[in-house]
Amino acid sequence: MQTLQQLTQEATALARGDIVLTGSEKEVARQLQICNGCRYCEGFCAVFPAMTRRLEFGKADIHYLANLCHNCGACLHACQYAPPHEFAINVPKAMATVRGQTYADYAWPSAMGALYQRNGLTLSLALAASITLFMLLALQSNGTLWGGAALNAQQGFYAIFPHNFMVSMFAPVFLWAVLALGMGVRKFWRDVTPATSGAALTTPAAAEATHDALRLKYLGGGHGDGCNNEDDAFTLARKRTHHLTFYGFMLCFAATSVATVYHYAFGWSAPYGFTSLPKILGTVGGVSLAIGTLGLWRLNLARDPQHGDVQQRPMDRGFIALLFLISVTGLALMLARGSAAMPSLLALHLGLVMALFLTLPYGKFAHGIFRTASLLRFAVEKRQPSKLALGSD
Amino acid sequence: MSLDVLVIGGGNAALSAALMAREAGASVMVLESAPREWRGGNSMHTRNLRCMHDAPQDVLVEAYPEEEFWQDLLKVTGGLTDEHLARLAIRHSHHCRPWMVKHGVRFQPSLSGALHTARTNAFFMGGGKALINAYYRSAEKLGVQIRYNAEVNELELENGVFKAALVKHKSASGEVLRTERISAKACVMAAGGFESNIPWLKEAWGQNAQGEFPADNFLIRGTKFNQGVLLKHLLERGADQIGDPTQAHMVAIDARAPLYDGGICTRIDCVSLGVVVNKNAERFYDEGEDFWPKRYAIWGRLVAQQPGQVGFSITDAKAVGRFMPPVFEGTVAQTLPELAQKLGLNVDTFMATLNAYNQACVPGHFDHTVLDDCHTEGVTPAKTHWALPLDTAPFYAYPVKPGVTFTYLGLKTDETTAVRFNNQASPNLFVSGEMMAGNVLGKGYTAGVGMTIGTAFGRISGEQAARAALGTPVSVPTLAQQVMQGRADLDTPVSA
Numbered sequence: 001m002q003t004l005q006q007l008t009q010e011a012t013a014l015a016r017g018d019i020v021l022t023g024s025e026k027e028v029a030r031q032l033q034i035c036n037g038c039r040y041c042e043g044f045c046a047v048f049p050a051m052t053r054r055l056e057f058g059k060a061d062i063h064y065l066a067n068l069c070h071n072c073g074a075c076l077h078a079c080q081y082a083p084p085h086e087f088a089i090n091v092p093k094a095m096a097t098v099r100g101q102t103y104a105d106y107a108w109p110s111a112m113g114a115l116y117q118r119n120g121l122t123l124s125l126a127l128a129a130s131i132t133l134f135m136l137l138a139l140q141s142n143g144t145l146w147g148g149a150a151l152n153a154q155q156g157f158y159a160i161f162p163h164n165f166m167v168s169m170f171a172p173v174f175l176w177a178v179l180a181l182g183m184g185v186r187k188f189w190r191d192v193t194p195a196t197s198g199a200a201l202t203t204p205a206a207a208e209a210t211h212d213a214l215r216l217k218y219l220g221g222g223h224g225d226g227c228n229n230e231d232d233a234f235t236l237a238r239k240r241t242h243h244l245t246f247y248g249f250m251l252c253f254a255a256t257s258v259a260t261v262y263h264y265a266f267g268w269s270a271p272y273g274f275t276s277l278p279k280i281l282g283t284v285g286g287v288s289l290a291i292g293t294l295g296l297w298r299l300n301l302a303r304d305p306q307h308g309d310v311q312q313r314p315m316d317r318g319f320i321a322l323l324f325l326i327s328v329t330g331l332a333l334m335l336a337r338g339s340a341a342m343p344s345l346l347a348l349h350l351g352l353v354m355a356l357f358l359t360l361p362y363g364k365f366a367h368g369i370f371r372t373a374s375l376l377r378f379a380v381e382k383r384q385p386s387k388l389a390l391g392s393d
Numbered sequence: 394m395s396l397d398v399l400v401i402g403g404g405n406a407a408l409s410a411a412l413m414a415r416e417a418g419a420s421v422m423v424l425e426s427a428p429r430e431w432r433g434g435n436s437m438h439t440r441n442l443r444c445m446h447d448a449p450q451d452v453l454v455e456a457y458p459e460e461e462f463w464q465d466l467l468k469v470t471g472g473l474t475d476e477h478l479a480r481l482a483i484r485h486s487h488h489c490r491p492w493m494v495k496h497g498v499r500f501q502p503s504l505s506g507a508l509h510t511a512r513t514n515a516f517f518m519g520g521g522k523a524l525i526n527a528y529y530r531s532a533e534k535l536g537v538q539i540r541y542n543a544e545v546n547e548l549e550l551e552n553g554v555f556k557a558a559l560v561k562h563k564s565a566s567g568e569v570l571r572t573e574r575i576s577a578k579a580c581v582m583a584a585g586g587f588e589s590n591i592p593w594l595k596e597a598w599g600q601n602a603q604g605e606f607p608a609d610n611f612l613i614r615g616t617k618f619n620q621g622v623l624l625k626h627l628l629e630r631g632a633d634q635i636g637d638p639t640q641a642h643m644v645a646i647d648a649r650a651p652l653y654d655g656g657i658c659t660r661i662d663c664v665s666l667g668v669v670v671n672k673n674a675e676r677f678y679d680e681g682e683d684f685w686p687k688r689y690a691i692w693g694r695l696v697a698q699q700p701g702q703v704g705f706s707i708t709d710a711k712a713v714g715r716f717m718p719p720v721f722e723g724t725v726a727q728t729l730p731e732l733a734q735k736l737g738l739n740v741d742t743f744m745a746t747l748n749a750y751n752q753a754c755v756p757g758h759f760d761h762t763v764l765d766d767c768h769t770e771g772v773t774p775a776k777t778h779w780a781l782p783l784d785t786a787p788f789y790a791y792p793v794k795p796g797v798t799f800t801y802l803g804l805k806t807d808e809t810t811a812v813r814f815n816n817q818a819s820p821n822l823f824v825s826g827e828m829m830a831g832n833v834l835g836k837g838y839t840a841g842v843g844m845t846i847g848t849a850f851g852r853i854s855g856e857q858a859a860r861a862a863l864g865t866p867v868s869v870p871t872l873a874q875q876v877m878q879g880r881a882d883l884d885t886p887v888s889a
Binding site: 033034035036037038039040041042043044049052055074075077078079080081084085086087222223225232233387388389 | 430431437438440499501502504505506507516517518519520521522523526530651654656657658659660713714715717718719720761
């Protein structure tokens with residue numbers, strides 16, 4: 001009874017309008033009020049089981065649920081209240097709209113949140129600036145973008161950009177990205193924690209959320225047949241291409257990390273042989289990233305326009321394209337070692353990577369961070385007893 | 394190129410029939426009167442299948458043996474059922490899920506808020522629309538032709554033999570673009586009841602003693618496309634009838650629900666936690682007679698019998714969080730007289746009713762999960778369980794109206810699902826779904842049994858139509874025969 005009264009008080013406080021919802025947050029609250037009376041989609045993902053623990057949806061609940069949603073589309077195609085029904089339920093779209101808003105709201109420093117509003121432009125500018133910068137730098141150090149010192153395969157890339165120079169360029173930007181994302185997600189975590197039982201993260205909860213994130217459990221549809229893309233048919237293609245992209249990216253990252261350890265710990269300088277660990281990781285990762293992003297691109301173009309927020313498509317596609325170009329130029333660079341094209345390719349590749357790092361905290365990449373945070377909170381909350389006691393349970 | 398089997402309708406029974414006929418080797422066409430986005434009739438609002446099982450199965454706990462299922466059905470129908478057909482549907486529910494899974498249906502354990510059905514009902518993952526989507530995908534893959542916006546209100550019959558259907562092809566806005574005569578060797582009708590046809594409901598329910606037409610205040614929980622035009626046509630052509638036109642699956646739903654397609658979320662689940670008064674501010678039935686899931690199906694009729702066909706479910710703060718959250722906001726007041734005023738009820742009568750109830754509540758141990766000992770003494774009607782005084786502000790009220798799910802008037806049939814004319818079975822015209830559910834459900838309802846009936850007779854009708862079209866020898870056993878004989882090889886487990 002105690003908890004029920006508490007819940008009632010919270011609900012009343014909410015009804016008094018203590019926290020004002022935005023238009024898109026109100027839309028999520030409206031839709032979930034209907035979903036909560038239906039619950040047919042409970043088996044698809046984490047959003048609906050999380051919803052059933054609530055009677056009212058406040059700002060923090062909505063932010064949490066919006067980021068828990070993987071935009072798989074299953075609940076839209078299964079919905080008896082989807083448009084043209086007058087209830088006009090489209091949870092993936094309502095959630096995606098709020099999700100986009102949370103990325104901007106939680107951006108750090110907050111002024112940078114504006115970069116989400118015109119993310120295509122942000123990305124284009126970052127790209128143009130970065131590539132230009134590295135082209136100019138290459139020109140300055142090498143004298144030409146075609147041939148020059150690059151023809152000396154022994155020295156490799158360092159003939160154009162010395163190792164320490166590259167580290168001094170990328171390390172600060174990368175660390176900045178980590179800091180900005182960390183500050184953003186920290187605020188998000190602080191806001192959603194009270195709304196998700198307030199309990200602290202435990203090892204089993206962390207393990208489960210990590211598993212669900214790494215396996216992309218909620219792109220599996222609950223039944224394992226996958227999620228939706230162009231229509232009501234289920235496909236594993238989205239899950240698989242995302243896996244190729246994510247793990248490809250991580251392998252490339254691992255390649256760089258191993259190379260860094262080689263460089264500093266063992267004094268082994270690049271270039272490394274084709275059978276060396278950094279090379280194998282980078283090659284496999286690059287190929288995987290290229291195939292994955294190509295697949296995601298194709299799926300994104302074919303995607304049912306009702307899924308998610310179409311206004312975020314430029315951000316999605318920009319990010320996919322950027323990763324694809326990074327993987328392809330990276331692979332090309334490897335093959336072009338010692339050729340005259342190397343300086344241009346190197347400058348292009350580094351420009352692309354720099355653009356990625358610059359936009360990391362202010363673009364699509366953030367989805368992984370905020371979704372993981374929501375999955376962690378979900379894993380914590382589901383382990384707490386529900387405050388509700390529905391008679392028919 | 395002549396068509397073997399024409400299926401009229403586009404819901405669970407129709408698709409089950411189409412898939413079975415196609416699997417049997419027949420060429421099949423489905424005529425769905427709704428546009429694609431509204432396809433599936435009432436099936437898109439369903440969520441589960443009541444299933445017999447002798448031991449735990451994937452998503453079903455414990456056992457729900459044939460006899461218990463049959464007794465449940467006997468109880469709710471008050472004996473208005475055909476035992477042979479009922480047992481056929483029950484036994485079929487034991488066998489049919491692997492077939493459903495094969496065609497893309499996925500099951501999940503009982504939903505939160507519906508755990509009382511964990512033993513008896515297998516839930517469709519994503520609900521009935523996900524099931525319908527899966528069946529349409531499977532049908533398309535198997536080469537079943539599907540026509541949307543295709544309404545049939547007339548058949549060509551010769552001495553009970555189906556010849557052709559006259560099809561009106563409509564535009565998305567419902568205007569008739571052209572008519573077409575489609576002939577086939579056999580036909581399955583699974584086009585639903587007449588619940589969406591309000592003039593027909595009005596005619597069936599007539600006028601009450603107060604001079605009201607009760608059906609004027611009915612809401613339709615499901616599709617607007619079940620106009621019963623084909624049913625009416627068949628009855629006019631002399632097909633044998635089953636059922637009473639006023640009998641239907643009717644529940645009490647929120648009075649503010651849309652006229653059509655309000656579906657499950659418009660239900661009001663707090664009846665057993667408080668009291669229900671009518672327009673005259675008087676109670677009229679024991680709100681705590683039994684668990685709500687066992688009683689929700691009688692409250693539609695109860696409210697239909699009240700003046701103005703309206704009721705008000707009244708609860709207090711103690712009930713918040715104890716029932717499925719309602720979609721529409723309740724009327725809230727800090728005192729009971731204020732609540733009566735806001736509802737436009739006579740405050741004095743309302744207070745007399747509530748005071749009488751509150752004083753009659755015998756203190757007990759409230760437990761909503763069992764038939765507890767909180768009851769009333771000395772008030773009529775009594776409230777036999779969960780009777781707590783309504784004394785804690787704020788007070789809430791939800792208006793309720795009768796919500797018609799589906800009607801039971803239909804075509805009489807037997808285990809072949811053949812339509813009968815003067816008790817003579819048609820050789821090639823079959824019926825399934827709501828159009829014949831009245832054979833099993835004379836009245837009353839128990840959760841998930843509509844899909845049990847629709848799936849069983851849908852599949853049987855499709856198989857029978859294919860047999861009629863393809864001239865399958867009588868020596869080949871029918872699905873119904875196999876089910877009734879309990880063929881072991883039908884018992885392939887559902888892969889979870």
